[in-house]
Amino acid sequence: MSPSRPALLALALACLLPSLANAATPYRSPQQILDASPASDWRTPDPANLLYLNLDGGRVTIELAPAFAPRHVANIQTLAGEHFWDGESIYRAQDNFVVQFGDADADDAAKAKPLGSAQRKLRAEFERDSKGLKISVLPDRDGWADQTGFVDGFPVGQDRQAGKAWLAHCYGMLGAGRNNEEDSSIGAELYVVTGQSPRQLDRNITVVGRVLQGMELLSALPRGPAPMGFYADAAQRTPIRSIQRASDVPASERPPLQVLRTDSKTFADTVEARRNRVDDFYKRPAGHIDLCNIPVPVR
Amino acid sequence: MSPSRPALLALALACLLPSLANAATPYRSPQQILDASPASDWRTPDPANLLYLNLDGGRVTIELAPAFAPRHVANIQTLAGEHFWDGESIYRAQDNFVVQFGDADADDAAKAKPLGSAQRKLRAEFERDSKGLKISVLPDRDGWADQTGFVDGFPVGQDRQAGKAWLAHCYGMLGAGRNNEEDSSIGAELYVVTGQSPRQLDRNITVVGRVLQGMELLSALPRGPAPMGFYADAAQRTPIRSIQRASDVPASERPPLQVLRTDSKTFADTVEARRNRVDDFYKRPAGHIDLCNIPVPVR
Numbered sequence: 074m075s076p077s078r079p080a081l082l083a084l085a086l087a088c089l090l091p092s093l094a095n096a097a098t099p100y101r102s103p104q105q106i107l108d109a110s111p112a113s114d115w116r117t118p119d120p121a122n123l124l125y126l127n128l129d130g131g132r133v134t135i136e137l138a139p140a141f142a143p144r145h146v147a148n149i150q151t152l153a154g155e156h157f158w159d160g161e162s163i164y165r166a167q168d169n170f171v172v173q174f175g176d177a178d179a180d181d182a183a184k185a186k187p188l189g190s191a192q193r194k195l196r197a198e199f200e201r202d203s204k205g206l207k208i209s210v211l212p213d214r215d216g217w218a219d220q221t222g223f224v225d226g227f228p229v230g231q232d233r234q235a236g237k238a239w240l241a242h243c244y245g246m247l248g249a250g251r252n253n254e255e256d257s258s259i260g261a262e263l264y265v266v267t268g269q270s271p272r273q274l275d276r277n278i279t280v281v282g283r284v285l286q287g288m289e290l291l292s293a294l295p296r297g298p299a300p301m302g303f304y305a306d307a308a309q310r311t312p313i314r315s316i317q318r319a320s321d322v323p324a325s326e327r328p329p330l331q332v333l334r335t336d337s338k339t340f341a342d343t344v345e346a347r348r349n350r351v352d353d354f355y356k357r358p359a360g361h362i363d364l365c366n367i368p369v370p371v372r
Numbered sequence: 373m374s375p376s377r378p379a380l381l382a383l384a385l386a387c388l389l390p391s392l393a394n395a396a397t398p399y400r401s402p403q404q405i406l407d408a409s410p411a412s413d414w415r416t417p418d419p420a421n422l423l424y425l426n427l428d429g430g431r432v433t434i435e436l437a438p439a440f441a442p443r444h445v446a447n448i449q450t451l452a453g454e455h456f457w458d459g460e461s462i463y464r465a466q467d468n469f470v471v472q473f474g475d476a477d478a479d480d481a482a483k484a485k486p487l488g489s490a491q492r493k494l495r496a497e498f499e500r501d502s503k504g505l506k507i508s509v510l511p512d513r514d515g516w517a518d519q520t521g522f523v524d525g526f527p528v529g530q531d532r533q534a535g536k537a538w539l540a541h542c543y544g545m546l547g548a549g550r551n552n553e554e555d556s557s558i559g560a561e562l563y564v565v566t567g568q569s570p571r572q573l574d575r576n577i578t579v580v581g582r583v584l585q586g587m588e589l590l591s592a593l594p595r596g597p598a599p600m601g602f603y604a605d606a607a608q609r610t611p612i613r614s615i616q617r618a619s620d621v622p623a624s625e626r627p628p629l630q631v632l633r634t635d636s637k638t639f640a641d642t643v644e645a646r647r648n649r650v651d652d653f654y655k656r657p658a659g660h661i662d663l664c665n666i667p668v669p670v671r
Contacts, residue, residue: 106527168592169543169544169587169591178607199655216513216661216662244568253652269664273654273665293467293595336598355553355572355576356576357575359574361516361572365568366571
């Protein structure tokens with residue numbers, strides 16, 4: 074490997090950093106950086122784009138991404154507003170992959186829950202034009218995409234030559250399940266990534282949002298014993314009390330919640346602190362971070 | 373981005389593959405490839421290197437990696453042989469990261485369980501010389517390592533210039549917990565990766581093995597409510613009935629188990645089938661796979 078390759082450069086930088094850090098600006102952990110962040114680096118998500126997935130065990134809070142999947146997001150908002158999911162279930166938990174929820178009988182016309190005024194057919198939204206999109210770009214190379222970064226808290230990949238960007242399948246991302254046909258998702262059957270980021274699904278499925286809080290209510294569910302993690306026995310499924318739009322809940326009953334702005338210096342600093350950890354524990358800073366290893370802080 | 377870059381070439385190959393596949397050799401899924409594998413592509417792990425972690429919910433089977441961490445593996449074998457872990461617990465489950473087990477009172481000299489004849493101090497085994505190591509190398513670039521691949525079923529990174537190789541922190545890998553000092557692990561406190569691969573830990577901790585079966589018994593545990601996923605309340609911990617060396621169990625009581633040889637053509641074919649999925653579901657083969665997205669089949 075020639076010394077001019079980026080990996081070696083990164084390694085060299087990583088090796089330099091400890092002394093530099095000690096000399097000039099002492100290393101701060103991501104948490105220390107967050108603790109010192111100005112209030113202006115945090116945003117309050119629009120309640121119209123927040124979903125509350127209410128389970129017996131607690132609440133999962135989801136932020137939808139209309140900038141990437143406007144048609145699916147609108148349909149999901151309609152479905153939630155009409156209480157489509159209330160009384161339905163989480164009917165699949167596949168280890169190191171996804172949990173999936175919605176109407177377990179969706180494929181059985183005789184038993185399927187009516188979709189109300191929601192659209193029955195939507196065009197796929199696998200990617201969007203990257204024109205006009207402000208991506209906070211990561212410095213490291215990625216095997217799955219030409220370039221990666223964040224837009225409004227969502228992890229994205231982009232292909233600069235094709236001028237396309239898409240939401241990446243990182244831990245906690247919410248996607249719209251589909252059958253083999255590209256346009257067979259309408260947002261009624263949803264899944265959340267609970268395992269090693271299945272980036273091979275990027276640009277193959279419409280991704281619609283991200284779990285902000287409550288992931289452990291999904292990730293720790295007993296895995297389904299049937300193939301692909303389905304629960305053949307309905308009694309094993311996790312009941313969904315309701316999925317609500319936060320905007321349908323009185324403001325006084327919405328727990329306060331803020332997301333770190335991914336275009337802020339605070340966020341960039343936490344990314345750098347993860348790329349090169351210079352604390353008592355780490356002996357060798359990596360000089361690298363993958364898109365899906367970067368949590369977007371929520372408070 | 374210039375069209376001569378590897379990512380674009382990979383994409384171009386990916387786009388070509390469907391028609392090539394249909395014309396010459398039809399695409400086979402990883403499962404179809406496994407179903408057609410010759411018996412000689414499978415190996416039976418040495419029972420001296422297998423551990424049974426027996427929980428109330430079932431058994432987790434682990435393969436140790438003496439080729440990478442001989443001192444730690446020998447100590448773990450001693451500890452298991454002397455029943456060190458029997459009656460201890462899984463005392464930590466941090467979401468999207470690790471579960472950890474051993475003696476929850478290890479840091480309290482008054483309460484700590486005696487270590488028997490095991491070593492109290494071991495040198496770190498973060499990496500080894502790559503000389504003489506036969507790595508089945510992956511074709512795709514990786515951000516964390518110069519090169520990646522597999523050795524005897526274990527995911528590894530290597531630095532060709534430095535002549536070093538190490539076990540990578542993928543899902544299901546087993547590591548030896550330590551304090552801040554490099555040489556503070558002895559294999560008594562162990563963790564298993566249950567979340568997005570924390571590759572920043574590579575070469576910072578001694579990795580000692582991999583879970584072959586029973587991951588769902590660890591990954592679906594309720595997350596610990598205390599910081600870093602610890603269970604402050606001992607009643608919330610998961611009791612460990614025992615950790616046994618398979619070689620201490622009569623051969624007739626050992627469930628048969630085989631691991632696909634990672635230096636076999638069958639394995640290489642499954643990797644390629646994951647790099648470029650050409651089936652009715654996938655609309656865009658990725659032309660790429662990350663080290664930690666490749667499960668090593670066990671039957």
